[in-house]
Amino acid sequence: MHILDFNKLSLRDINKTLQESDKNSFFSIRNPKGSHALAVGINKKITVKVVGSVGYYCAGMNKFSDIKVEGSAGPGLGENMMSGNIHVTGDVSQYAGASGHGGSILVEGNASSRCGISMKGVDIIVKGNVGHMSAFMAQKGNLVIFGDAGHALGDSIYEANIYVAGEVASLGADCIEKKMTKKHLSDLGHILSNANVSDYNPDTFRRFGSARSLYNFNVDNAKIY
Amino acid sequence: MKKKSITEPRTSHTFDAYTNSEIRRAAETGIYDIRGGGSKRNLPNFDDLLFLGASISRYPLEGYREACNTKVILGDRFSSNPLNLEIPITIAGMSFGALSAQAKEALGRGASLVGTSTTTGDGGMTKEERGHSKQLVYQLLPSRYGMNPDDLRKADAIEIVVGQGAKPGGGGMLLGQKINDRVAEMRTLPKGIDQRSPCRHPDWTGPDDMEIKILELREITGWKVPIFVKVAGSRPYYDVALAAKSGADVVVVDGMQGGTAATQEVFIENVGIPTLACVRPAVRALQELGLHRKVQLIVSGGIRNGADVAKALALGADAVSIGSAALIALGDNDPRYQKDYEKLGTTAGSFDDWHEGLDPAGITTQDKKLAKRLDPKLGGRRLANYLNVMTMEAQTIARACGKNDLRNLEPEDLCALTVESAAMAGVPLAGTNWIPGT
Numbered sequence: 001m002h003i004l005d006f007n008k009l010s011l012r013d014i015n016k017t018l019q020e021s022d023k024n025s026f027f028s029i030r031n032p033k034g035s036h037a038l039a040v041g042i043n044k045k046i047t048v049k050v051v052g053s054v055g056y057y058c059a060g061m062n063k064f065s066d067i068k069v070e071g072s073a074g075p076g077l078g079e080n081m082m083s084g085n086i087h088v089t090g091d092v093s094q095y096a097g098a099s100g101h102g103g104s105i106l107v108e109g110n111a112s113s114r115c116g117i118s119m120k121g122v123d124i125i126v127k128g129n130v131g132h133m134s135a136f137m138a139q140k141g142n143l144v145i146f147g148d149a150g151h152a153l154g155d156s157i158y159e160a161n162i163y164v165a166g167e168v169a170s171l172g173a174d175c176i177e178k179k180m181t182k183k184h185l186s187d188l189g190h191i192l193s194n195a196n197v198s199d200y201n202p203d204t205f206r207r208f209g210s211a212r213s214l215y216n217f218n219v220d221n222a223k224i225y
Numbered sequence: 226m227k228k229k230s231i232t233e234p235r236t237s238h239t240f241d242a243y244t245n246s247e248i249r250r251a252a253e254t255g256i257y258d259i260r261g262g263g264s265k266r267n268l269p270n271f272d273d274l275l276f277l278g279a280s281i282s283r284y285p286l287e288g289y290r291e292a293c294n295t296k297v298i299l300g301d302r303f304s305s306n307p308l309n310l311e312i313p314i315t316i317a318g319m320s321f322g323a324l325s326a327q328a329k330e331a332l333g334r335g336a337s338l339v340g341t342s343t344t345t346g347d348g349g350m351t352k353e354e355r356g357h358s359k360q361l362v363y364q365l366l367p368s369r370y371g372m373n374p375d376d377l378r379k380a381d382a383i384e385i386v387v388g389q390g391a392k393p394g395g396g397g398m399l400l401g402q403k404i405n406d407r408v409a410e411m412r413t414l415p416k417g418i419d420q421r422s423p424c425r426h427p428d429w430t431g432p433d434d435m436e437i438k439i440l441e442l443r444e445i446t447g448w449k450v451p452i453f454v455k456v457a458g459s460r461p462y463y464d465v466a467l468a469a470k471s472g473a474d475v476v477v478v479d480g481m482q483g484g485t486a487a488t489q490e491v492f493i494e495n496v497g498i499p500t501l502a503c504v505r506p507a508v509r510a511l512q513e514l515g516l517h518r519k520v521q522l523i524v525s526g527g528i529r530n531g532a533d534v535a536k537a538l539a540l541g542a543d544a545v546s547i548g549s550a551a552l553i554a555l556g557d558n559d560p561r562y563q564k565d566y567e568k569l570g571t572t573a574g575s576f577d578d579w580h581e582g583l584d585p586a587g588i589t590t591q592d593k594k595l596a597k598r599l600d601p602k603l604g605g606r607r608l609a610n611y612l613n614v615m616t617m618e619a620q621t622i623a624r625a626c627g628k629n630d631l632r633n634l635e636p637e638d639l640c641a642l643t644v645e646s647a648a649m650a651g652v653p654l655a656g657t658n659w660i661p662g663t
Contacts, residue, residue, distance in 0.1 A: 061445055079428045159414075216401050
C-alpha cells in the first residue's frame with residue numbers, strides 16, 4: 001500500500017501518481033482536507049482509499065478503479081464516470097454521478113439535489129435520502145434510493161430506472177411509477193449485489209421511469225414543457 | 226357612376242409578408258418555427274466599419290513583398306501544449322449528428338491543410354474528425370453526449386461551452402429525423418426521439434464552480450492542453466471577465482449571427498447581441514484584468530471574409546472562428562441545387578431547415594444518399610481555398626495599414642459609417658473624432 005499525504009504532496013503530485021501508477025496498485029490518501037478534483041481521470045484498475053472528506057468532483061471521469069471515501073464528498077462526485085466503483089461512507093453533495101456512463105456509486109449517507117442528473121448508464125445506490133430533481137434527464141442506468149426522494153424525481157427522464165424504498169415527494173414531468181416486474185427485481189438484485197449491498201428487502205422498492213410522452217414534440221403537451 | 230380614387234395597394238411594415246406567413250404557419254401547425262443558421266436580421270455588423278489606410282501620417286507595407294504574420298498561439302496561459310495556428314481563423318464547433326460524417330471530415334481536412342483547428346460539437350468526437358483534424362478542440366457541453374475521458378485526452382484543446390450566440394441561455398436541439406443508429410448510440414438515447422440538450426451544465430452553476438471544473442479538466446489532462454470557455458454574446462464584459470477569472474486560457478465570444486443546427490426562430494432573432502457589439506466589451510474586460518493577449522479572445526458569429534477577420538482583430542480579438550461560412554464553402558445553399566431546394570419549398574441562399582435532415586448539399590443530414598453528394602476531399606480543398614483567401618484579404622488590409630502582423634491592427638485603424646456602429650465598436654464616426662458614448 002502506498003500512502004499519499006496532502007500534508008506533504010500537492011494535488012498535482014497525488015493525481016499524477018494515481019494516473020501513472022501500475023495496475024492493481026493500492027493507495028491510501030491522507031489529510032485530503034476537502035480537496036477538489038482528487039483522484040480524477042484514473043484510467044486503470046487500482047484501489048484508492050481516501051481517509052477523510054473531499055471537495056468537488058472526486059473520482060471524476062473514473063475508469064476501472066475502485067475508490068472509497070471514508071467521509072463525505074462535495075458536488076459532482078464521480079461525474080461522467082465510465083466504469084469502476086466509488087463508495088462514500090458519508091453524505092454527498094449535489095450532482096453525484098452526473099452524466100455517468102457506467103460503473104457503480106454507493107453512498108451510505110444522503111445525496112443532495114440532482115443526484116444522477118443526465119446519467120447515461122451508471123448505477124447509483126443511495127442508502128439515505130436524495131434531494132430534489134434527482135435523475136433529471138436521466139438517460140440510462142439505475143438510481144436506487146433506500147430512503148426518500150425529494151420533489152420532481154426523474155423529471156424529463158429517458159430510459160433510466162429509478163427504484164425507491166421510501167417516500168417520493170413528487171414526480172417530475174413525464175416520470176411515472178411502473179410495474180416492478182420479475183426482470184426488474186432481478187436487475188435490482190444484481191445492482192445491489194455488485195455493490196456488495198445485501199441488507200435490503202426487495203418488496204419495499206417501487207420502480208419509476210419514463211412515460212415517453214415527451215420523446216417527440218407534440219403541441220398538445222405544451223402545458224408541461 | 227362615381228369613379229373611385231386610385232391609390233397604390235399599401236402593405237404594412239408591421240405586418241409584412243414574412244410576418245403574415247409566420248402567423249399563418251403558427252396557426253396551421255401549432256408549433257414555433259425551428260431552423261438552423263444564425264440571425265437573418267439586418268444587424269449592425271463589420272460592414273459598418275472601414276479601415277483608414279496609410280498615407281502620409283502612416284506608411285504602408287509593400288503588398289506581396291513585405292511579410293505580414295498570420296500565426297497565432299492559443300492557450301499558453303496555463304497549458305504546456307498550446308495550439309499553434311498558422312492563421313487566426315478557426316473552425317467552430319459543429320456536431321456529428323447535426324452534420325454528416327462527410328462534412329465533419331471535410332472540415333477537418335480543410336482546416337488541417339491550412340494549419341488551423343476544428344472543433345467537435347454535441348455528441349462527442351468521431352474517429353473521422355480526429356483522424357482528419359491535426360488540431361482538434363473537444364467541446365464539453367451541458368448534455369455531455371458522447372463525453373468520455375479517452376477522447377478528452379486525445380484532444381488538442383478543450384472548449385467548455387457555456388453558451389452559443391444563436392441561443393444565449395438555450396440548449397441544443399436535434400430533432401428525431403436526424404437520430405439514426407450511430408447518432409443515437411453516441412448520445413446514449415433511443416433512435417428517432419427529439420434530443421433537446423440542456424442549457425446548463427449538470428455539475429456546476431456559477432463562475433466559482435466553473436473554476437473548479439477547469440481545475441478538474443486540467444488535472445485529468447495533466448495541464449497539457451488549453452482550456453477554452455465559449456460564451457454567447459449577451460453580456461460580454463462580465464462573461465469574459467468571469468471566464469478569465471475562472472482560469473480559462475482562451476475565451477470564445479459568439480455573437481447572435483453565429484449559427485446553430487436547430488433552434489427556435491424567435492430565439493435566434495431576439496436573444497443576444499450582434500457580434501460587432503461583443504468585441505470591445507470583451508477586450509476591455511481582459512485589459513482591465515491585465516490579461517489581454519495573455520488570455521486569447523476568439524470572436525465568432527457572421528465572419529465572412531478577410532475584412533471581417535481584420536476588423537475583429539483590429540478591435541482586439543486574437544482570432545476568429547467560422548461555422549456557417551465554412552459550410553457555405555463546402556456547398557451549403559449552392560445554386561447548383563436550386564431545383565432540390567425548390568422541392569423543399571425554399572431557394573438556394575434561403576435554405577435553413579437543417580434540422581429536417583434533407584439537405585441537398587449533403588452537409589446537414591444523416592441521409593446516406595444525400596451525404597454522399599459531398600466529397601470530403603473536394604470539400605476540404607474548397608474550405609482550404611476559402612481560408613487562404615480570407616487570410617490573404619486580411620493581410621492585404623493589414624499591410625495597407627502598415628502592420629506586419631495581423632494582430633498589430635488596432636482600433637485606431639478603423640472608423641465607422643454609422644453612429645450605432647461607432648458606439649458599438651468604440652471607433653470614431655468617419656470623418657470625425659467623435660466616438661459616441663465616450
